[in-house]
Amino acid sequence: MQLDLRELTSDGFFSLARIVGVVLEAWPDHERFLARSFVERDRDIAESSERVSAMILALEGGDLRGACEDYRWTCAELQEEEIEFRRTQRYRCASFVEVEREVYANPAYMRRYLRGLLLSQVLWANHAAVADFYIRRFLAATPPSGSLLEVGPGHGILLGLAAAGGRQASVSGWDVSPTAIALTQRALAKLRVAQPIELETSDILAAPNLSPRFTAIVASELLEHLEKPEAALASFRRLLLPGGRLFVNVPINSPAPDHIYLLRSPDEAVNLVEQNGFRVIEARHFPMGGYTLDRARRLGATISSAMIAEASVPEA
Amino acid sequence: MGPVFRAVFDDDNLVPSAGMTAKDVPEWDSLNHVRLVVSIEQEFGVKFTLSEITELKNVGELAILIQKKL
Numbered sequence: 001m002q003l004d005l006r007e008l009t010s011d012g013f014f015s016l017a018r019i020v021g022v023v024l025e026a027w028p029d030h031e032r033f034l035a036r037s038f039v040e041r042d043r044d045i046a047e048s049s050e051r052v053s054a055m056i057l058a059l060e061g062g063d064l065r066g067a068c069e070d071y072r073w074t075c076a077e078l079q080e081e082e083i084e085f086r087r088t089q090r091y092r093c094a095s096f097v098e099v100e101r102e103v104y105a106n107p108a109y110m111r112r113y114l115r116g117l118l119l120s121q122v123l124w125a126n127h128a129a130v131a132d133f134y135i136r137r138f139l140a141a142t143p144p145s146g147s148l149l150e151v152g153p154g155h156g157i158l159l160g161l162a163a164a165g166g167r168q169a170s171v172s173g174w175d176v177s178p179t180a181i182a183l184t185q186r187a188l189a190k191l192r193v194a195q196p197i198e199l200e201t202s203d204i205l206a207a208p209n210l211s212p213r214f215t216a217i218v219a220s221e222l223l224e225h226l227e228k229p230e231a232a233l234a235s236f237r238r239l240l241l242p243g244g245r246l247f248v249n250v251p252i253n254s255p256a257p258d259h260i261y262l263l264r265s266p267d268e269a270v271n272l273v274e275q276n277g278f279r280v281i282e283a284r285h286f287p288m289g290g291y292t293l294d295r296a297r298r299l300g301a302t303i304s305s306a307m308i309a310e311a312s313v314p315e316a
Numbered sequence: 317m318g319p320v321f322r323a324v325f326d327d328d329n330l331v332p333s334a335g336m337t338a339k340d341v342p343e344w345d346s347l348n349h350v351r352l353v354v355s356i357e358q359e360f361g362v363k364f365t366l367s368e369i370t371e372l373k374n375v376g377e378l379a380i381l382i383q384k385k386l
Contacts, residue, residue: 032339033346079346080366086354290345301347 003038003046005031013046015053016122019064023123026068030075037125037289048132049122055157056118059190067115071123074116078256085255091262092255096227103258104177113257114183118155125289126304130249133284133306134220135161138247141308145169146215149239151204151232152222154180156187162218163195171195172214174202205231210238220249223272224259233276237311245281245310248273252285252303265297269305278309317379320359324352334376353378360386 005024008017024031041049060067084092093099103109121127139162142148146168153159153173163171175181178201185199204210205226217236223229229250236246250272252263263269266285273280286304287296296303321332325343338344344352353369356362356378362385372378 036345075346076370079350079370082347082350083354083366083369086350087357288347299347299351 003041005035005038011046013050013053015057016046016050019053019056019068019119019122022064023068023071023119026065027072030072033289034123037123037128040289041125041128044136045129045132048135049128051135051161052128052131052157053122055160055191056122058192059155059187060115060118067119070112070115071119072116073112074120077113077116081255081257081259085253091259093257093260096225096260099225099258099260107179114155118157121155121157126251126286126302129284129286130220130304130306131157131161133286134158134218134247134249137282137284138216138218138245138308139165139167142167142216142245143243147213147241148172148216148218149174149214150218150220151175151236152180152219152225153184153199154221156184156191158218158220159184159197160188160191160193162216163193163197166195168195168216170198172198172200174200174204176201176203176205204235204239207235210235212239212241212244214239215241215244216247217244218247220247221251223248223250224254224256224261224263227260229261229272230276233273233278237277240311243310245308246273246278248305248307248309250305252305253300254302254304263305264300266303266305270307273307273309274312277312279312280307280309283307317356317375317382320352320355324348324355332375334374334379336375337373356382362386 005020008020020034081092121131144167147170148162148168149172150159151174159171159173162168173184181199181201188197217240223232226232250263250269252266252269270280270283284306285293287293288302291301317332322328322330325341353364357364360382362382368381
């Protein structure tokens with residue numbers, strides 16, 4: 001399917017068209033990037049993007065122009081990180097303390113940054129493909145009446161999608177930061193999610209005595225923010241009930257002000273999960289817009305690695 | 317600059333000219349812009365500021381910038 005930026009409305013993607021339209025008003029020079037991001041998007045992914053776009057409008061529709069300006073600003077911040085990354089081959093920040101000081105403890109910066117990244121969920125080819133994979137391959141396969149936990153739920157989109165179908169008996173979100181939990185709380189109120197969602201300030205790395213409680217755990221764009229993602233995976237393993245599934249989405253070669261843990265290839269991402277108590281059932285690796293997976297691997301371009309995993313059986 | 321351009325854009329026939337802009341090269345996206353500039357930095361032993369990198373308008377401006385820094 002060739003998705004044309006200027007024909008989104010006639011294709012029935014009204015919410016997506018509105019976001020794209022306002023972005024291009026605010027940033028006309030971004031059209032070439034967006035055209036490349038949309039051209040390979042198949043109908044399924046476009047439909048998922050439309051669903052997520054409607055949620056974004058519920059969250060930011062009151063000030064969509066401001067959100068688009070923040071998206072442009074975020075892209076500029078990320079380009080600055082990209083320059084340093086290409087010069088040094090490392091992420092600029094190496095510790096949580098550095099990121100805390102420069103990013104997390106700066107509410108004005110965080111607000112702009114998170115709004116910018118929210119729009120990327122539908123504007124960037126790799127993010128849009130991950131959302132579709134989450135909806136169609138992970139959520140659709142969760143057992144009825146399950147219990148789902150998202151760690152680091154941020155903008156609340158993935159929790160909102162999990163709760164929307166009424167499939168889960170319980171939906172929970174944990175974050176180490178009370179500020180982040182408050183943000184998710186406000187977002188879920190705007191999304192008018194019917195099912196109650198239990199939000200909790202909780203540090204999965206520090207919580208003692210974790211016991212199996214969940215049939216599904218979601219860790220989307222979380223592991224790259226941690227110094228030791230292995231410890232988080234160990235906690236997920238303890239929290240999953242037998243037969244439970246883990247959804248991981250982690251970016252490869254993706255410099256950002258708050259990224260610490262650098263994965264240089266999809267194989268490294270799969271190995272990280274598999275070497276810490278899980279067996280990957282399905283893995284999909286989505287390159288940034290305009291790149292094939294082979295070319296993205298060759299040039300070290302950003303790839304989103306999305307995986308569905310289950311606890312591995314210890315070797316006898 | 318020719319060899320750097322040809323390597324970054326993976327095009328053996330590419331010949332940069334002063335008036336050339338990103339719009340003239342299909343593969344010249346934001347990532348390849350960064351790859352190009354950082355490759356130029358390494359090739360010529362110079363370093364550009366962020367504003368110099370983001371405000372470059374064409375290959376001619378890039379050539380003048382390099383000459384100023386050498």
